[in-house]
Amino acid sequence: MREFLCTDCDFKKIANLVYSACGIVLGEHKREMVYSRLARRIRERKLTDFKAYLEYLDNNKDQEFDAFINAITTNLTSFFREVHHFEFIKSHLVPALLKTNKDSRRVRIWSAGCSTGEEPYSLAMTLNNAFPSNWDVKILATDLDSNVLAKAQKGIYTAANVNGLDDVQLKRWFLKSKNGENYKVKDKLQESISFRRLNLLQDWPMKGPFDLILCRNVVIYFDKETKDQLFKRYANILNEHGYLFLGHSESMGKEHSQYNSLGKTMYQKGHNAR
Numbered sequence: 001m002r003e004f005l006c007t008d009c010d011f012k013k014i015a016n017l018v019y020s021a022c023g024i025v026l027g028e029h030k031r032e033m034v035y036s037r038l039a040r041r042i043r044e045r046k047l048t049d050f051k052a053y054l055e056y057l058d059n060n061k062d063q064e065f066d067a068f069i070n071a072i073t074t075n076l077t078s079f080f081r082e083v084h085h086f087e088f089i090k091s092h093l094v095p096a097l098l099k100t101n102k103d104s105r106r107v108r109i110w111s112a113g114c115s116t117g118e119e120p121y122s123l124a125m126t127l128n129n130a131f132p133s134n135w136d137v138k139i140l141a142t143d144l145d146s147n148v149l150a151k152a153q154k155g156i157y158t159a160a161n162v163n164g165l166d167d168v169q170l171k172r173w174f175l176k177s178k179n180g181e182n183y184k185v186k187d188k189l190q191e192s193i194s195f196r197r198l199n200l201l202q203d204w205p206m207k208g209p210f211d212l213i214l215c216r217n218v219v220i221y222f223d224k225e226t227k228d229q230l231f232k233r234y235a236n237i238l239n240e241h242g243y244l245f246l247g248h249s250e251s252m253g254k255e256h257s258q259y260n261s262l263g264k265t266m267y268q269k270g271h272n273a274r
């Protein structure tokens with residue numbers, strides 16, 4: 001016997017609400033996950049079951065809806081995740097931008113779905129000193145989930161979170177807490193990043209153009225229609241030869257002729273694209 005009753009109808013309602021709010025598709029196989037994540041909310045709100053929670057959500061949208069969506073998003077990330085992308089940035093992207101952007105001296109990178117910030121901070125570490133000091137290099141980091149974004153902005157990580165970083169990186173970019181349990185990102189690294197809350201399915205307030213967009217391990221939760229729309233919108237906000245990086249299990253169909261595939265889930269916008 002489960003703690004809270006969750007009927008097929010309750011699950012369908014939840015799946016519909018989540019899909020229309022943020023594009024995340026909750027199939028039957030996600031039922032356990034949805035149960036355990038929302039059970040916490042139900043307990044906290046001292047409600048009796050999922051039906052009561054849905055009623056509560058309906059009557060208290062302003063207070064509860066963000067927490068509802070935050071509970072559903074999956075935020076797994078790490079520093080230098082899919083390290084080949086950061087190697088490509090160093091070996092190919094930076095040299096290319098030093099040529100193509102030499103007149104504007106402007107570089108814009110968007111970490112779309114940045115979760116708790118490891119991705120944009122890894123970008124900032126990679127780009128440090130890569131461009132002359134009179135260049136304007138900025139990273140925009142956005143996520144829908146207000147909890148992870150707050151964590152990203154704070155820039156405080158546990159020893160386990162920074163496990164993959166070497167001693168030189170840790171010394172250079174982090175301040176260790178007195179008890180040795182936490183690592184705080186130094187201001188110097190944070191300066192180049194703007195954190196903003198943004199639902200990818202809604203209007204984007206920024207104009208771009210971006211030289212690189214990382215949308216990694218985000219579209220895996222979307223259906224084809226949502227993905228296709230997003231890839232088109234990314235093409236519109238990318239620079240003429242801008243890059244789009246997806247996550248390791250994500251790909252773009254051949255119909256997206258605005259992009260050339262560079263392999264390893266990296267794509268480049270271009271005239272002679274497929």
Ligand SMILES: C[S@@+](CC[C@H](N)C(=O)[O-])C[C@H]1O[C@@H](n2cnc3c(N)ncnc32)[C@H](O)[C@@H]1O
Nearest residue numbers: 022073075076077113115144145199200216217
């Ligand atoms: C698994 S994390 C990926 C983090 C990082 N990009 C990486 O690859 O390590 C996916 C992130 O996408 C965000 N997300 C999901 N749907 C979104 C939407 N519609 N708009 C903005 N962010 C969304 C989630 O909140 C979550 O933090």
